[in-house]
Amino acid sequence: RPPLIDTLIALCRRSPSIQQPPSTRPPSSAPATVEETEGGSSAISVAGQSAPVRRAGVKVEDRNPVPKISSPEVGIAITTPSDADAPSPQTTPKATAVTAPINWSGSTNGAIPSFSLSPSIVDPPASASALARAMASSTIPTFSAPPITPPTMSMPPPPRPPKLNNLAPSPKSPSSLLAAPQTRPSPLPNRGAQYDRQPGTSTLAPPPTHSSKPSKPSQKVTLEPGHSPLDWARLANHPTADLRGLGAGAAYLRVTPSMLRRQTGRRGKDAWTALGGRVYNISPYLPFHPGGEPELLRAAGRDGTKLFGEIHPWVNYETMLSSCLIGLLVDEAEAQSSGDMEAMD
Ligand code: HEM
Numbered sequence: 001r002p003p004l005i006d007t008l009i010a011l012c013r014r015s016p017s018i019q020q021p022p023s024t025r026p027p028s029s030a031p032a033t034v035e036e037t038e039g040g041s042s043a044i045s046v047a048g049q050s051a052p053v054r055r056a057g058v059k060v061e062d063r064n065p066v067p068k069i070s071s072p073e074v075g076i077a078i079t080t081p082s083d084a085d086a087p088s089p090q091t092t093p094k095a096t097a098v099t100a101p102i103n104w105s106g107s108t109n110g111a112i113p114s115f116s117l118s119p120s121i122v123d124p125p126a127s128a129s130a131l132a133r134a135m136a137s138s139t140i141p142t143f144s145a146p147p148i149t150p151p152t153m154s155m156p157p158p159p160r161p162p163k164l165n166n167l168a169p170s171p172k173s174p175s176s177l178l179a180a181p182q183t184r185p186s187p188l189p190n191r192g193a194q195y196d197r198q199p200g201t202s203t204l205a206p207p208p209t210h211s212s213k214p215s216k217p218s219q220k221v222t223l224e225p226g227h228s229p230l231d232w233a234r235l236a237n238h239p240t241a242d243l244r245g246l247g248a249g250a251a252y253l254r255v256t257p258s259m260l261r262r263q264t265g266r267r268g269k270d271a272w273t274a275l276g277g278r279v280y281n282i283s284p285y286l287p288f289h290p291g292g293e294p295e296l297l298r299a300a301g302r303d304g305t306k307l308f309g310e311i312h313p314w315v316n317y318e319t320m321l322s323s324c325l326i327g328l329l330v331d332e333a334e335a336q337s338s339g340d341m342e343a344m345d
Contacts, residue, residue, distance in 0.1 A: 221292040232288040236323045243284045243323045245270040253327035255279040256335040257303075264301035271300035272326060275308055275317055279326040303329070 235241055242248060253259075255272070260279060265271030270283040282300065286293040291311070299307050308317065330338070 219292070219295065220290050223290065224287060227287045229288070229290075232285065232320070235284075236320070241323065243281065244326060245281050245283065246326070251327075252325065253279075254330040254335050254338060255327050256330055256332050258332060260303075260329065261301050265297055271297060273299040273302065273304040274329040275303075275305050275321075277329050279329050280317075280321045281324045281326055282321070284324060285321065 236243065244250065246253075255274070260272055260274055263269055263272035263281075265283060265286075270281045271286070272279050273282050274280075282296055286296055289296040295311075298304075308315075
């Protein structure tokens with residue numbers, strides 16, 4: 001039978017085969033061997049001495065003088081202490097058993113696991129082409145970055161600022177925006193030199209406007225006491241006042257231009273004027289006229305419609321002079337015919 005079978009049989013029989021021999025150091029040059037002992041157990045003998053392999057129990061039949069220990073699973077380590085470190089006179093390598101647990105199933109408990117690489121990875125490619133083939137055939141995922149492309153934007157680019165070159169003066173357009181103004185700059189864009197402040201004037205004065213500076217100076221006069229517009233309104237509406245100068249209950253007259261020309265306000269006669277086809281006696285109103293009596297007498301004895309409209313067309317003369325109405329202004333021919341008709345009646 002093979003020796004290995006015998007060893008297994010000895011293990012099954014649990015025969016006490018490993019015994020500690022007396023501690024006698026072998027010579028330094030003696031090789032350590034593993035030899036079979038009596039009883040079917042194995043022991044390590046160094047230079048004629050045998051050291052039992054604890055927990056091994058494997059009968060090894062090897063006569064090689066060199067210790068043949070190739071696997072850590074066997075649990076045997078060989079140490080070669082130097083002479084200084086070793087208190088013992090032993091100088092030869094000593095084989096000691098390692099108490100590491102041995103699992104005969106093929107793996108060790110608590111040992112560092114071993115890793116094996118696949119041949120495709122272990123064997124390096126010999127050339128660049130072989131490397132490419134290996135990369136192509138390898139199952140290891142390869143990561144390749146996509147080509148970097150500039151981002152494409154759907155929005156249009158922002159508008160560019162205006163170029164200053166367009167504002168630069170050119171021979172064709174000498175009046176450039178960048179050119180200095182030719183005239184003196186004004187503090188306000190719509191103010192000219194005529195509104196510039198004169199020396200000595202106040203800066204707090206209001207700005208000139210059309211309403212505060214009329215084209216003509218005022219011609220109003222200071223009226224005598226009791227001759228205000230309100231006093232005239234009270235006198236004109238008095239029922240017993242005779243403002244026409246014709247007597248109480250006199251009819252309205254047809255006034256011809258010749259008749260009108262004789263009523264000028266002089267030589268004890270009242271002043272008549274025609275306004276809008278009607279003839280008014282303006283003599284009672286003379287001291288109440290804000291523009292003065294001489295101004296009002298400019299229209300006496302004639303048609304004053306045009307003159308009145310040139311000065312104050314906003315004045316309501318019809319209401320103010322209603323109690324001063326003489327009659328209608330008529331032509332000479334019309335007055336003659338109407339007189340003939342009245343004579344016939
Ligand atoms: C047709 C001849 C007349 C002339 C030439 C004349 C002339 C004037 C003048 C120069 C002024 C001063 C204007 C100013 O400085 O603001 C004035 C004011 C006035 N006149 Fe006459 N006037 C005439 C007839 C009348 C009549 C017939 C009335 C009314 C019955 C009248 C009523 C007034 C009044 C109320 C004012 C004051 C106006 C105001 O305060 O704005 N005027 N007039």
